[in-house]
Amino acid sequence: MSTLVLDNLTKQYGDAAAIQGVSFSAPAGSFTVLLGPSGCGKSTTLRMIAGLDTPTGGRILIGDQDVTALPPSKRRISMVFQSYALFPHLSVRENILFGLKVRKEPARDHDRRLNRVASLLGLSALLDRKPSQLSGGQQQRVALGRAIISDAPVCLMDEPLSNLDAQLRHEMRREIRAIQRELGITMVYVTHDQTEAMSMADQVVLLRGGRIEQLASPDLLYAQPATEFAARFIGTPPMNLIKLDDLHGQRVIAGTHGAAIAQAPAHAATLGVRPEHITISADGHAAEVESVEYFGADSIAVCRIGSAGGIAVRVNGHLRAEPGMRVGLAWPADRQHFFAADQAAIRQPA
Structure with a gap:
């Protein structure tokens, strides 16, 4: 060797x-x-x-x-x-x-x-x-x-x-x-x-x-x-990258006036969340279903939140949803990734 x-x-x-x-x-x-x-x-x-x-x-x-x-x-x-x-x-x-x-x-x-x-x-x-x-x-x-x-x-x-x-x-x-x-x-x-x-x-x-x-x-x-x-090269579908804006000193999803993103650094330009870490939840961020693909073991829903379209969500089994349906999307704070304006990852203290 x-x-x-x-x-x-x-x-x-x-x-x-x-x-x-x-x-x-x-x-x-x-x-x-x-x-x-x-x-x-x-x-x-x-x-x-x-x-x-x-x-x-x-x-x-x-x-x-x-x-x-x-x-x-x-x-x-x-x-x-x-x-x-x-x-x-x-x-x-x-x-x-x-x-x-x-x-x-x-x-x-x-x-x-x-x-x-x-x-x-x-x-x-x-x-x-x-x-x-x-x-x-x-x-x-x-x-x-x-x-x-x-x-x-x-x-x-x-x-x-x-x-x-x-x-x-x-x-x-x-x-x-x-x-x-x-x-x-x-x-x-x-x-x-x-x-x-x-x-x-x-x-x-x-x-x-x-x-x-x-x-x-x-x-x-x-x-x-x-x-x-x-982040985008690894994963099927790849990681969702969602642009962030400042609202009253807090980071929120661009195009929304919704809840602040938990633990988001002040200089974070983009939020990253993998499709398998997002769940459809009534108390999540307000979103609209754009399309659903069924693969047998799971489904991929593509949704829009604010100005961010193409947000992929992996759901076990057959998701019964139609384009235009309103849903909530949620994810754990410890599954979030943040990126600066130069597209480099922001490492946060453990």
Whole structure:
């Protein structure tokens, strides 16, 4: 197992900064997810770790070795691509063994390592098939097998599940995490899907515009978002952000003359509340239902309070409500988040 460290990594394309001062450490045997929207720099960061792109500045260390200037073949890193990158004319067996043969590793070890990987990934009965004879999930397992057979201490994965349907993504999330734990690999995983990040990661590196917006464990990222961007990126539906106004020296929801928001700091510009922490209550803040979606186990009601529309509320079961219905919305004070005018979270004393 090896620790991976990025130290003030930058990447310039002419005058455009793709990556700006990215620093984090992935402990040996950990699962780190690079999360963010398209164009935030997560795949560029991964490619620099792999040696496929050259940093403009900063360092990359694997274990105690500075690998910044080393070619990919010298870094002891494996990689799984979004497209799987399988050779269509080769069998599953030949695809998995391809890297070992290119590196001219001892042939006497090939069968032992192949059998171990095939057993681990449930591919033993498929070794003689071609990629065209496999399902999407099976092709993903072959790509993963080709990566882990190298015994590289660091494995990089670039949106490996984006081409799979929802059910397969769910299954492969569990499989990849279980394999990573069993082998003790240091894994860095790129995705734009916050569900993958929250369900798989030991730590999440949330990127925005080439910079780290927040670096935290999944539970801390959910419970203590550092910015409005982080708050909105995590959660389904995401956190509600409600603008506040001053009324007689107290903070109230913009467009209302209702009750003051409990414990709101005087400089709070925005209130954040997650949909699952809001309840429909007769003595809550006066609101109007805009729409209701039913999902079986729960419903999502979208409401308006004052000038704030699109307020999502998660309710267990089937909510019987119609657009235009007047309701009250309430939430515990200890589930509130406050943000300043610069969109940074306001941390309050415990």
